[in-house]
Amino acid sequence: MISLAVLSAIVAVPAPSPAIHELVTSTGSSYHFAVVMSIPPEMDDVRGALQEAVRLLPDGTALHRRRSIADLTSGRGVQAWTTTDQVVIRATLDSNSLTDAVTLAYGLIYRPQLEPRDAAEFSPGWYTPLWQRLTRRAPTANETRDAWHYLVRNGKIHVVFSGPFATGQAQAIWSGLTDSEPPNTARVDRPRPDGFPRFPAVNAAWLDAPPTANPSIAAVTAMLLGQGKSSVLFRVARQELGLSYRQEAFLWPTAGGWQPRVYLTSADPLPIAKLEQLKERMLAEVSIWNESDLQHAKQMLVASISGEGVWSPWMIGPSGGAFNTPEDRTILEAFCRAYDSKFDANAMVALVNAADLDAVQSAAKAWLAHDWQVITANPR
Amino acid sequence: MITLAAWLALSKVTSDDIPRLRTILPNGLTLLAERMPAPYLSAQVWMAAVPGQETALTHGYRHLLEHIMARVDGGKWDQQIESFGGVLEAETSREGTSFRIRLPKSQLPVALNCLAAILQERTISADEVKREARAIYNEGALRSSFTKRVSLAWTKYYGEQGLDPFGDPDLLANAAPKSLEDLWSQMLNAARMAITVVGDVDIDNVTDQLKRKFAGIEARSAAKPVTMKVLDVTGVPTGIWVAKVGSPVDVSTAAALAAGLAIASELPDSFISYSPIKTDSLVIVGTNEEGTDRLDLDPDDLFELGKRLARRWVDRQLRDPYQAAALRGRLLAQSSGLRPELMLENIDKLSRADFVAAFNQFKGSKR
Numbered sequence: 001m002i003s004l005a006v007l008s009a010i011v012a013v014p015a016p017s018p019a020i021h022e023l024v025t026s027t028g029s030s031y032h033f034a035v036v037m038s039i040p041p042e043m044d045d046v047r048g049a050l051q052e053a054v055r056l057l058p059d060g061t062a063l064h065r066r067r068s069i070a071d072l073t074s075g076r077g078v079q080a081w082t083t084t085d086q087v088v089i090r091a092t093l094d095s096n097s098l099t100d101a102v103t104l105a106y107g108l109i110y111r112p113q114l115e116p117r118d119a120a121e122f123s124p125g126w127y128t129p130l131w132q133r134l135t136r137r138a139p140t141a142n143e144t145r146d147a148w149h150y151l152v153r154n155g156k157i158h159v160v161f162s163g164p165f166a167t168g169q170a171q172a173i174w175s176g177l178t179d180s181e182p183p184n185t186a187r188v189d190r191p192r193p194d195g196f197p198r199f200p201a202v203n204a205a206w207l208d209a210p211p212t213a214n215p216s217i218a219a220v221t222a223m224l225l226g227q228g229k230s231s232v233l234f235r236v237a238r239q240e241l242g243l244s245y246r247q248e249a250f251l252w253p254t255a256g257g258w259q260p261r262v263y264l265t266s267a268d269p270l271p272i273a274k275l276e277q278l279k280e281r282m283l284a285e286v287s288i289w290n291e292s293d294l295q296h297a298k299q300m301l302v303a304s305i306s307g308e309g310v311w312s313p314w315m316i317g318p319s320g321g322a323f324n325t326p327e328d329r330t331i332l333e334a335f336c337r338a339y340d341s342k343f344d345a346n347a348m349v350a351l352v353n354a355a356d357l358d359a360v361q362s363a364a365k366a367w368l369a370h371d372w373q374v375i376t377a378n379p380r
Numbered sequence: 381m382i383t384l385a386a387w388l389a390l391s392k393v394t395s396d397d398i399p400r401l402r403t404i405l406p407n408g409l410t411l412l413a414e415r416m417p418a419p420y421l422s423a424q425v426w427m428a429a430v431p432g433q434e435t436a437l438t439h440g441y442r443h444l445l446e447h448i449m450a451r452v453d454g455g456k457w458d459q460q461i462e463s464f465g466g467v468l469e470a471e472t473s474r475e476g477t478s479f480r481i482r483l484p485k486s487q488l489p490v491a492l493n494c495l496a497a498i499l500q501e502r503t504i505s506a507d508e509v510k511r512e513a514r515a516i517y518n519e520g521a522l523r524s525s526f527t528k529r530v531s532l533a534w535t536k537y538y539g540e541q542g543l544d545p546f547g548d549p550d551l552l553a554n555a556a557p558k559s560l561e562d563l564w565s566q567m568l569n570a571a572r573m574a575i576t577v578v579g580d581v582d583i584d585n586v587t588d589q590l591k592r593k594f595a596g597i598e599a600r601s602a603a604k605p606v607t608m609k610v611l612d613v614t615g616v617p618t619g620i621w622v623a624k625v626g627s628p629v630d631v632s633t634a635a636a637l638a639a640g641l642a643i644a645s646e647l648p649d650s651f652i653s654y655s656p657i658k659t660d661s662l663v664i665v666g667t668n669e670e671g672t673d674r675l676d677l678d679p680d681d682l683f684e685l686g687k688r689l690a691r692r693w694v695d696r697q698l699r700d701p702y703q704a705a706a707l708r709g710r711l712l713a714q715s716s717g718l719r720p721e722l723m724l725e726n727i728d729k730l731s732r733a734d735f736v737a738a739f740n741q742f743k744g745s746k747r
Contacts, residue, residue, distance in 0.1 A: 056674045059648050069644030071685055094692065117648055117669055198398060203521070206657035228467070229458035239455075244520035307419045309422040309465020309485040 017178070018109070020171045021337055023330060024164070031101035031163035034331035035089040035109065036338045037155040038255040039082070047082075049139035054080045054087055055111050056144065057116045061107030063181070065086035072100055076109065078187035081318050085255045086152065086338065088317060096163045105159055109152060110183045116141040152183070156255075160334040204264040205270045205374045207279075209367040213257035213339055215313075216351035221314035221363045223297035224289060225249035225282065226262060230296070232285045237264055237278055249367075250315035253335040258314070260367050261375040275372045286364040294357050294367055301352050305345050400714070401583040403591070407573030408599040409681040410712045411590045412584040414704065420466070421579020422702040425489035425499060426709035428572040428658075429473075436540055437565075440516070440547010443472040444555060445564050447512035449498050450479060457494045468494060472545050473659060474534075474655040476713050477567065482734070484703055486582045488589070496593050497573065501565055504557040517549035527615045530653045530664050537662060539611045558603035565590040569600040574712035578701040620666030621675065621742035628656040628711060628718060634690065635738035636663040639679070641693060642686030643742060646677055656707075659713040665742060679739035683732050690727045696718055741742065 020037075041049060057076040060066045069078060078091045112283045139147070161170040186336055212218055226233035226249025233247040241320035244264040250344075264270075303309025304323060312321025314332060322328040329343070336343045402416040429442065450470040451458075463470050466483035479498050481491040523546070534542035575594060577586050616622050621638040621643065635652060640663045644650035649668035655661050697703040698720055711718035 057651075067649070067685065071688065073687040074696065075503075075641055075645060124674050228462040229455055230462050235455070237513060242511065242514040243518070244516050245522060265522060267518045267519070296459070299463050300465050303465020303484065309420075310467045310482055311462065311465060371675075 002325045019337065020161045020166075020174050021158065021181075021333065022164035022167060022170050023160060023167075023333055024167055024332065025162055025326060028164060029094070029096055029325055030326065031093045031096075031098055031165070032162065033089075033091060033101050033105045033162075034160045034328050034334040035105060035107075035157065036253075036334040037087040037089075037157045038338060039085050039151060039152060040154045041085075043154075044149070046139075046143070046147050046150075046176060049143040049209075050087070050151060051082055052139045052144045053112070053114055053148035053151075054082055056117070057089065057108060057112050057148075059115060059117075060113045061104070062111035063107035064104055069104065072104065076102070079317065080108075081297065082249060083253050086253065086335075087155070088213065088253075088331065088334075090317070090327070090331050098161070098163060098169060099173055101163070102162060102170055103177060105161070106174065106177045106181070109157065109159075111181065114141075114145050115150070116144065121303065134152050139146050142227040147199065150376065156338065158334050158337045159177060160330050160337065162330040162333075190266060201265045203269050204263065205266075205275055205372050206261055207368065207370050207372050208252075209260040209370055211254045211257040211259040213341060214351075215251050215258040216348060217355050217359050217363045218251055218260045219260065219301055219313045219348075219365075220294070220352055221360050221367065222249040222251055222260060222299050223300050224360065225286075225309065225364060225367070227311040227313060227343065232282050233262065236281045236285065240281070241278060243270065243274065248315075249313070250321065251313045252315050255338055260316075260363075263365070270374050272374070274371060275374070279368055279372070281334070283368055286361055286368070289357065289361055289364075291357060294355070294360060297360075298352055298355070302349050305349055306350075317358060319368065393620040398576045399560055399583050401713070402481065402585050403587050404716050405570070405595050406617065407590060407595065409594055409597055410574040410716045411587055411594070411666070412576040412578075412705075412708050412712055413586040413590070413707070414576075415581055415583050416578055416699075416701050416704065417580050418701045419485065419580075420701065421483055421485045421488060421577060421581055422480060422482050422705040423577045424478055424575070424705045425495050426574045426576070427487065427569075428565050428713040428715035429476050430572075430604075430606075430721070434543045434545060434732045436543065438479060438550070438559075439543040440549075440552050441555060441560060441563050442477050442510065442567070443516060443545055443547045444552045445560055445567070446470045446479075447515060448458060448508050448560070451508070453496070453510075457497060461494065461648040466491075474545055474661070474711070475657045475710055476710060478489055478706065479725045480702070480706060484492060488577070488579075488581065491577075492589060492593050494654050497598060499594070499630050501561070501568065504560050505565075506557055509555055509557055509560065510553060513549055513553040513555070513724065516547065516552055520549060522547070524599065526651045526653075526666060526668060529620050529666060531666055532617045533620055533622050536616055537622065538608055538660075538722060541606060554634060566600065568597065570594075570597040572713060573597065574641070574709045574716075576709040577714070578703040578705040578708075587655075587665070591639045610662045616745050619669065620664055622745040623738055623741040625654075625661050625663055628661075629722040629726065630639055630728065631726045631734055632738065633661075633663070634723060634730050636721075636728060636741070637693070637735040638686035638730060639735055639738040640665040641689035643675065643677065643684065643739070644684035645689065646682070656718075658718065674729040675728055675743050677739075679736045680732070682739070683735045686735060687727060687730055691724060694712060694723050694727065723725055 022241040060214035072093045074092055076093045080089045156168045237243045244266050249262045252261045255317045300309055300311045304312040307324030312323055314322040316322045316331050322332045403411040458468055462486050464487050469480045471478050481494060483491050529696050531544040575590055625633040627635045640652045644652045647667040651666055653664040697707045707720055
């Protein structure tokens with residue numbers, strides 16, 4: 001753990017410049033942006049305050065009130081969330097103005113309002129941030145702001161803009177903003193270790209494998225294990241064992257690549273013994289996968305990359321998997337840039353088609369060799 | 381059996397230059413084919429609910445049936461559809477039950493064959509009831525606080541008539557298969573169904589295929605809709621505001637949508653809920669912010685924004701094959717005259733006075 005004095009010294013230096021990336025499209029009239037900010041490891045014990053900042057972020061900035069954001073985004077607003085080690089922000093603007101998109105992204109990073117308001121009941125939704133099981137109490141307004149400013153100064157930031165604009169235009173607008181609205185350089189105290197008071201009203205279990213920067217085999221494996229109603233998880237966890245309503249296997253973005261994750265939620269607590277029974281049944285299913293199953297998974301995956309299909313292993317956020325839409329391509333690109341890669345759809349299709357059954361079965365067995373983790377929150 | 385006069389109406393409806401063909405078959409079934417450039421198509425069946433007919437002893441039965449029927453042939457159809465990257469989804473809402481397929485545009489026959497397989501009378505086993513009731517029990521754990529408060533508002537307004545179609549998992553676990561089979565027979569009523577196909581398709585060819593496939597569905601005498609009676613319009617749950625509306629194509633509905641969206645744009649963590657029911661419905665706007673019950677907003681200030689947001693909301697549904705097939709299907713199943721374009725017309729001609737009246741209705745719901 002880095003000491004408070006050292007951290008205070010670090011925050012006195014000017015904020016590093018984010019990496020700005022452009023995805024220029026030839027069609028469409030909307031502008032999209034995605035921001036991916038890596039969370040420094042020393043912030044592990046202030047994740048409650050950071051999560052609170054992320055919750056408040058869509059409320060507005062010094063440059064945009066909430067109403068103005070609603071207008072620019074046609075009521076969709078800004079979405080912000082955390083992954084295991086990243087903060088993600090995204091928005092789509094129908095304003096026909098790249099300047100609006102760049103200014104909004106800039107304002108969210110450097111001029112967020114972060115006005116405190118009462119903590120809501122935490123949504124029992126699907127992708128519950130896993131750090132919450134560690135939390136204890138609500139962060140104060142100062143802790144929330146400090147956590148955000150600390151992140152902005154010390155996390156690596158990648159911003160992707162996409163839409164019908166000329167190459168270099170987004171970067172130029174961003175540079176202009178840096179001159180006219182320079183990032184806040186106020187001193188930032190390191191927030192105290194804190195917590196968030198609410199727990200999701202849901203029981204969740206998950207099982208992770210280490211992240212990979214070359215996820216083609218893991219992607220095919222995820223399809224067979226837990227994408228769709230023909231997947232192992234749907235048939236075994238939901239239909240056979242009655243454990244869950246939603247259950248998926250997917251690749252979760254991290255700063256080091258894509259982390260394979262099996263995830264399910266239940267109305268009842270999930271005892272380890274029951275989960276081990278599920279794992280045993282899943283392994284039995286994996287051992288009888290055949291070429292026809294493999295082909296099925298590849299077709300599903302290739303269809304999702306081409307835009308014809310709906311099953312995607314790239315779990316980019318609360319709304320689910322990434323599809324071949326401008327919005328999702330923007331954020332997929334931001335995640336890949338964060339680990340110095342690019343999302344190349346054609347190359348991914350070639351790699352997926354080359355995956356063989358042995359490799360996929362081995363990947364599934366290695367994935368399932370990891371231990372279950374469980375949240376039991378608000379038990380009935 | 382309802383006797384429908386031979387009102388075989390083949391009317392080409394064109395708006396926004398999008399080729400669209402609505403057909404009403406002699407059995408009363410409404411078909412809609414629409415051409416929209418996209419790499420995939422959506423084929424959907426919508427079965428209109430009878431407002432106010434869910435009782436404390438049966439609510440959730442439609443939801444349970446939706447679960448059971450979506451597993452047609454034990455998942456064989458899921459396997460086939462998913463192998464093309466597609467999906468079969470189902471939904472039960474206050475206005476109806478739907479089965480919705482998304483597939484690459486070349487796979488229309490698969491979609492239509494699957495829908496035809498679903499729309500059959502069949503025997504239901506006790507095991508199916510038990511398994512899907514269990515799934516609904518687990519589904520309940522994922523329901524948000526917002527959804528629960530919307531449900532509370534409906535029962536506050538309409539009592540038992542406003543019961544949530546999600547249902548009570550304990551009640552569903554003990555549902556008699558025969559009761560479910562009987563309800564399914566009633567729901568298989570051509571006169572209260574619509575089938576919609578939207579995608580990069582030849583609308584005449586699609587319509588011919590739909591006619592061949594679904595002309596045999598019977599028209600049945602529909603249960604008479606219960607007149608929804610409002611019990612109370614005040615004191616709705618904390619953090620939400622309610623406006624009672626009529627048909628989706630009423631001006632007052634357009635006003636409530638515009639006012640609701642404008643209010644939502646001013647609230648933190650906001651949401652808006654609307655079930656486009658032909659007769660009575662509620663537009664509910666709310667926030668997940670704890671303890672927020674005041675609306676210190678100036679409706680005059682919000683009028684233009686509300687109109688813009690409402691128009692863009694409807695527009696957005698109509699630009700995507702899946703969303704367009706859903707919105708058109710949920711309206712057409714209730715009445716072949718209900719069209720989203722009428723909603724847009726109302727939004728465009730919305731007066732400031734209509735907007736302020738709707739705003740005040742939301743505000744008044746807290747008194």
